[in-house]
Amino acid sequence: MAAPTLPKGNSASLPAFKPSGFKYTQAPNPEWTFGEPPTTTEIGRQWAEQEKLGWKTFLPAETDPQKMLAFFISAIVPRPIAFISSIAANGDENLAPFSWFSQVSTTPAVISVSFAAWPRRKDTGVNIRETKGFTINMISESWANNANCCATDAPPDVNEWILSGLTKEPSTHVKPARVKEAALSMECEFLQHIEIKHPDGTIAADHILATVKCIHIRKAVMSEKGNVDPEKLLGVGRLGDISYAKIGDGFRTARPRWNEIAAEVKEKLGVESKLNLPRSSYI
Numbered sequence: 169m170a171a172p173t174l175p176k177g178n179s180a181s182l183p184a185f186k187p188s189g190f191k192y193t194q195a196p197n198p199e200w201t202f203g204e205p206p207t208t209t210e211i212g213r214q215w216a217e218q219e220k221l222g223w224k225t226f227l228p229a230e231t232d233p234q235k236m237l238a239f240f241i242s243a244i245v246p247r248p249i250a251f252i253s254s255i256a257a258n259g260d261e262n263l264a265p266f267s268w269f270s271q272v273s274t275t276p277a278v279i280s281v282s283f284a285a286w287p288r289r290k291d292t293g294v295n296i297r298e299t300k301g302f303t304i305n306m307i308s309e310s311w312a313n314n315a316n317c318c319a320t321d322a323p324p325d326v327n328e329w330i331l332s333g334l335t336k337e338p339s340t341h342v343k344p345a346r347v348k349e350a351a352l353s354m355e356c357e358f359l360q361h362i363e364i365k366h367p368d369g370t371i372a373a374d375h376i377l378a379t380v381k382c383i384h385i386r387k388a389v390m391s392e393k394g395n396v397d398p399e400k401l402l403g404v405g406r407l408g409d410i411s412y413a414k415i416g417d418g419f420r421t422a423r424p425r426w427n428e429i430a431a432e433v434k435e436k437l438g439v440e441s442k443l444n445l446p447r448s449s450y451i
Contacts, residue, residue: 203437254302255299354384398418
């Protein structure tokens, strides 16, 4: 089957967006058992068949920076989007999306955001280092276009709040407002700045750690356990090129507990001492 052709620029020729909702399914291969290779299933065999095309190997340090950017944003997917509200030292407000964003720890609650510093440093990163407070607002399907317009390369004095049509809601612990339309917003305080340097000594990126001081979440998107329900949040993630992703199906598969599976593993694969299994499991 030929690979689909990516749309260039305007996507008017594509089918209309359909909010298909969210549902949970079984794992891709619920009958899988310990030690079995992926090729025991049809989709596993199809995946293995692709190996016949071989691999391409290249060195990032010897590759054009623009090509590396395009490659990485297409490869590390989907990426959560930090839709950040910040204020400059002179009082100018800024609203912009960034997809190099992740959680670092829960206690204390710390997140990380990275901002490219080439060809120039991002206004949002500069604002955070200078004024210390900012908000991260999680994007949902219904207002994804409003957020996307804030990715424009506007001059620092342009107020993206006005462009976006989104609503300011006063924060309680930091000066920048949070986005009222966001079902989940985090008020964050600058913690640490790490400069990522190119081998030639220039600054390639600004990596910022921040403490989450306060969280605002709509009750309508909460699960019975008090967590975020993906079916209700309808979050949006970033892909490569000009592409975004919505959260469609999710599959559920329990994390194995060794005291529950040890006997089965020993029966199928031999004694434990020969398995060379790690003592810890992935999170």
